[in-house]
Amino acid sequence: MSNTSPNTSPDPAQASPGATTHFGYETVKEADKAAKVAQVFHSVASRYDLMNDLMSGGMHRLWKAFTIGRADVRPGMKVLDIAGGTGDLARAFAKRAGPSGEVWLTDINDSMLRVGRDRLIDRGLLVPVAVCDAERLPFPTGYFDRVSVAFGLRNMTHKDVALAEMRRVLKPGGKLLVLEFSRIAKPLAPAYDWYSFNILPWLGQKVAGDEASYRYLAESIRMHPDQATLAAMLETAGLSQVRYFNLCAGLVALHEGVNLG
Numbered sequence: 328m329s330n331t332s333p334n335t336s337p338d339p340a341q342a343s344p345g346a347t348t349h350f351g352y353e354t355v356k357e358a359d360k361a362a363k364v365a366q367v368f369h370s371v372a373s374r375y376d377l378m379n380d381l382m383s384g385g386m387h388r389l390w391k392a393f394t395i396g397r398a399d400v401r402p403g404m405k406v407l408d409i410a411g412g413t414g415d416l417a418r419a420f421a422k423r424a425g426p427s428g429e430v431w432l433t434d435i436n437d438s439m440l441r442v443g444r445d446r447l448i449d450r451g452l453l454v455p456v457a458v459c460d461a462e463r464l465p466f467p468t469g470y471f472d473r474v475s476v477a478f479g480l481r482n483m484t485h486k487d488v489a490l491a492e493m494r495r496v497l498k499p500g501g502k503l504l505v506l507e508f509s510r511i512a513k514p515l516a517p518a519y520d521w522y523s524f525n526i527l528p529w530l531g532q533k534v535a536g537d538e539a540s541y542r543y544l545a546e547s548i549r550m551h552p553d554q555a556t557l558a559a560m561l562e563t564a565g566l567s568q569v570r571y572f573n574l575c576a577g578l579v580a581l582h583e584g585v586n587l588g
């Protein structure tokens with residue numbers, strides 16, 4: 328696993344040392360958020376896949392299948408999966424890009440990546456794996472045909488910086504795909520809130536021995552920008568033809584944008 332070091336981009340945490348942000352419902356120093364997020368994913372890595380299936384009733388597989396379809400990865404393409412964790416998207420992209428393609432599985436968290444790398448190897452897929460922060464991608468400008476991030480953006484300290492980096496590494500004509508929890512339709516919100524703040528932490532405690540991380544999950548979803556706000560953020564990052572698809576009544580949304588250069 329290559330442990331990449333930051334390139335020439337400025338460190339956003341250094342840029343505003345006194346600034347605060349949210350970690351779930353907690354207000355924390357910007358400089359402290361990444362470490363807190365890291366703690367969450369180090370803690371849940373070994374049970375992450377099982378928890379995903381249990382929490383979503385297997386629906387995360389359908390949301391990812393939709394994303395894979397929209398990505399339309401073809402043989403020979405170069406694809407970057409950011410915050411790729413245990414490798415669901417990278418695995419599907421590697422099969423589609425084939426031996427002439429180049430698919431990178433990357434994440435800031437080496438515990439998650441280790442699980443992902445081992446899963447891919449077990450399935451006979453060897454893809455390059457790199458520990459890196461989405462806010463400082465160690466890849467050349469205009470390199471990838473597709474960049475994806477599934478359920479990762481929500482955890483990033485400077486989403487605007489990360490989105491700009493994602494656009495930077497896309498080729499002209501390349502597509503960004505952002506799959507993330509979003510704002511569910513209003514009539515369903517009370518039931519969803521009850522599930523999120525009662526069942527999720529309970530399940531987290533029973534299965535992963537970690538209630539706090541799954542409470543953070545529920546809180547971080549509420550703090551994440553809604554569909555229209557995120558679409559505007561993609562545009563601000565320089566992406567064009569921005570659109571989004573609501574999945575399961577907006578519980579999750581897939582945002583897309585194209586780098587027109």
Ligand SMILES: C[S@@+](CC[C@H](N)C(=O)[O-])C[C@H]1O[C@@H](n2cnc3c(N)ncnc32)[C@H](O)[C@@H]1O
Binds near residue numbers: 413414462
């Ligand atoms: C909920 S998991 C998603 C994993 C995988 N994409 C999936 O859909 O199953 C979120 C991932 O985002 C990663 N992450 C959080 N902040 C990050 C950052 N700044 N740069 C890269 N990855 C980050 C975490 O380490 C974690 O593996």
